[in-house]
Amino acid sequence: MPIMTSKVSPFDRHAETARAAALQALALLGTAPEREFDALVALAAELLGCPTALLNLVDHDRLFVKARTTPGVMAFARDTAFCDRTVVDDRVTVIRDTMDDERFRDSPLVTDVGVRFYAGAPLRVADPDGVRRAVGTLCVVDNVPRSADPRELAALAHLATLAEALLEARRTALKAIHIATxxxxxxxxxxxxxxxxxxxxxxxxxxxxxxxxxxxxxxxxxxxxxxxxxxxxxxxxxxxxxxxxxxxxxxxxxxxxxxxxxxxxxxxxxxxxxxxxxxxxxxxxxxxxxxxxxxxxxxxxxxxxxxxxxALEQQLRRSADTDALTGIANRAAFDRELQAAMTRARQAGTPLHLALIDLDGFKAINDTLGHGAGDDVLRLTGKALNEPWLMGSVAARIGGDEFAVIVEHPALMTDVTALRERLEAALHVSVEVGGVRMSSAGSVGIAPFDDDCHSLRDFARRADAILYTAKRARVGTPYVRRVA
Known part of the structure; x- marks a missing residue:
C-alpha cells in the first residue's frame, strides 16, 4: 500500500501543472547520464559521507533518476519516494531513521531496499510564468541511521544551488539554440x-x-x-x-x-x-x-x-578535498596526492618521505575538557602542519587524531632526524577550559620511499611501523595544570 501519495488539492492543481511544465521544458526525463550531473552526485556523496547520492526529477506519477553514485533502478513510483515530500514541502528534508518515522517505515525503499537515512534538497527552475518550482531533488541516502550536522546540510544546499544553475543553463541554452537555428x-x-x-x-x-x-x-x-x-x-x-x-x-x-x-x-x-x-x-x-x-x-x-x-564548482571541489575542521587535506585528497608523489618519485628518481603522526593524549583531553577542546587541538595541529617551514609539503588529516605529511622538498630530507624532531616540537599544543590547561603532543614516524614500496599501502605500512615504534617510546600522557 502506498504510504506517501501526494494528493493535489484543487487549489494546488495549477501549481502542479506549472511545475510539470517547468520539468518538461528541461527535456531530461529518461535521458542518458551526463558528466556534470554525475560529478555533482559524487561530490554530494563525499561531502556528506554517504554511499549513495542521487539527482532525481519528479514527474506527475513517476520519479526519474538522472544521476546516482551506486547502481540501481532509474525510475520508480512517485508515491514511494522520500523525494516526493521534499518537492511538495519545497525545503530541505532530513529523515535520521526511516524506521522511526511512521510516514516512511512501510515504504518499499525501507522494507526492500534498506534505506535508513535520507537528506534531500529541492531543485527549482522557472515555470512558463517565471515562478520557480521544485521539479526534483539532490539527495543522499544510507543504509544505517545517522544525523547530518549543519555544515553537511549547508554543503548539500550549495550543491543543490549548483544543480539549479546547470538546469537553468540547460533550459536557456535549449531555447537559445532553438531560436538560433x-x-x-x-x-x-x-x-x-x-x-x-x-x-x-x-x-x-x-x-x-x-x-x-x-x-x-x-x-x-x-x-x-x-x-x-x-x-x-x-x-x-x-x-x-x-x-x-x-x-x-x-x-x-x-x-x-x-x-x-x-x-x-x-x-x-x-x-x-x-x-x-x-x-x-x-x-x-x-x-x-x-x-x-x-x-x-x-x-x-x-x-x-x-x-x-x-568558480562555484571549483570551490565545491576544493571543499570536497578539505577537512572541514582543520582546513588541511582530507583522506581522499591525501590518497590522490600520495599516489601522484610516488609516481613522480619513480619517474624522476627524486626523494620522497612520508610522515605519519598520531596525537598523544588526545582522548584524555576530549574526556577531561570536552570535545570543544579536542576540536581546538585538531585545529591547532592542522595549523602547525601548514606552516611555511614545511616548504609546500602536503599535510592531511587521515583519521580522528591521525595526520600525515608528504615531504618532497630535498632540503627537508637532508636530515630526517631533525625533521622528525621539528615536527614533534610543532605538535606541542595547549588548550585551557575552566582553569585547567592540558597539552597535547604527537608521535611521528617518517619512512623513505624506495623500490620496495610497490603501492600506497606498502608505503603507509612502512611509515606506520616506524610510528608504532615511536609511539611505544612515548608516555603519551598529556600535561595537566590548573591555572585558576
Whole structure:
C-alpha cells in the first residue's frame, strides 16, 4: 500500500501543472547520464559521507533518476519516494531513521531496499510564468541511521544551488539554440523573436554564432561581442576569435571544431578565455552542423560565459578535498596526492618521505575538557602542519587524531632526524577550559620511499611501523595544570 501519495488539492492543481511544465521544458526525463550531473552526485556523496547520492526529477506519477553514485533502478513510483515530500514541502528534508518515522517505515525503499537515512534538497527552475518550482531533488541516502550536522546540510544546499544553475543553463541554452537555428521562423517573426532572443541572451549571458566553413568567417549576436569585450561591429574571422583563447586552450578548441566539421557532429567545449581588456573568464561554446547536400557548410550554436558557475564548482571541489575542521587535506585528497608523489618519485628518481603522526593524549583531553577542546587541538595541529617551514609539503588529516605529511622538498630530507624532531616540537599544543590547561603532543614516524614500496599501502605500512615504534617510546600522557 502506498504510504506517501501526494494528493493535489484543487487549489494546488495549477501549481502542479506549472511545475510539470517547468520539468518538461528541461527535456531530461529518461535521458542518458551526463558528466556534470554525475560529478555533482559524487561530490554530494563525499561531502556528506554517504554511499549513495542521487539527482532525481519528479514527474506527475513517476520519479526519474538522472544521476546516482551506486547502481540501481532509474525510475520508480512517485508515491514511494522520500523525494516526493521534499518537492511538495519545497525545503530541505532530513529523515535520521526511516524506521522511526511512521510516514516512511512501510515504504518499499525501507522494507526492500534498506534505506535508513535520507537528506534531500529541492531543485527549482522557472515555470512558463517565471515562478520557480521544485521539479526534483539532490539527495543522499544510507543504509544505517545517522544525523547530518549543519555544515553537511549547508554543503548539500550549495550543491543543490549548483544543480539549479546547470538546469537553468540547460533550459536557456535549449531555447537559445532553438531560436538560433529556426531561420525561417526568425524571418517571418523577426521583430518579436529578436526581442525575446536578446532578453534571453542578456539574462543567461548567452550569445548565438554562426561559422561559415568556406569563408572561415563568423556572425555573432550582440551578446557574443559583449562577452568578448568588443564593440558590436565588424564581422570577425575564425583566427581572430581563436586568439581570445589562451595558448594552452587554443589547440583543443581548434581540434574539437575540426572534428565536428569533418564528422558532421555537434560541437561542445568549455575552456579558459581572455577578453579584449585582459579579463580571465570561463566560456562554453556549443553548436550543431548546418548541412547542405550532404556537406557541412556552417556551424550554428551558442556561446556562454560560465565563469560564476565554474568558480562555484571549483570551490565545491576544493571543499570536497578539505577537512572541514582543520582546513588541511582530507583522506581522499591525501590518497590522490600520495599516489601522484610516488609516481613522480619513480619517474624522476627524486626523494620522497612520508610522515605519519598520531596525537598523544588526545582522548584524555576530549574526556577531561570536552570535545570543544579536542576540536581546538585538531585545529591547532592542522595549523602547525601548514606552516611555511614545511616548504609546500602536503599535510592531511587521515583519521580522528591521525595526520600525515608528504615531504618532497630535498632540503627537508637532508636530515630526517631533525625533521622528525621539528615536527614533534610543532605538535606541542595547549588548550585551557575552566582553569585547567592540558597539552597535547604527537608521535611521528617518517619512512623513505624506495623500490620496495610497490603501492600506497606498502608505503603507509612502512611509515606506520616506524610510528608504532615511536609511539611505544612515548608516555603519551598529556600535561595537566590548573591555572585558576
Amino acid at each position: 529556426s531561420g525561417e521562423e526568425l524571418v517571418t517573426r523577426l521583430g518579436r523573436q529578436d526581442q525575446i532572443f536578446r532578453q534571453a541572451e542578456q539574462i543567461a549571458e548567452i550569445g548565438s554564432w554562426r561559422l561559415s566553413i568556406d569563408e572561415a568567417a563568423l556572425d555573432w549576436s550582440d551578446n557574443v561581442y559583449r562577452i568578448h569585450g568588443l564593440p558590436v561591429g565588424q564581422k570577425p574571422m575564425l583566427d581572430d576569435a581563436l586568439a581570445f583563447y589562451p595558448q594552452h586552450s587554443r589547440g583543443a578548441v581548434q581540434a574539437a571544431l575540426d572534428e565536428a566539421v569533418a564528422n558532421g557532429t555537434p560541437f561542445a567545449i568549455e575552456t579558459d578565455f581572455v577578453t579584449a581588456d585582459g579579463r580571465a573568464r570561463r566560456v562554453r561554446a556549443m553548436a550543431d552542423p548546418e548541412v547542405v547536400d550532404g556537406r557541412v557548410v556552417a556551424m550554428v550554436g551558442v556561446f556562454q560565459d560560465v565563469t560564476e558557475r565554474y
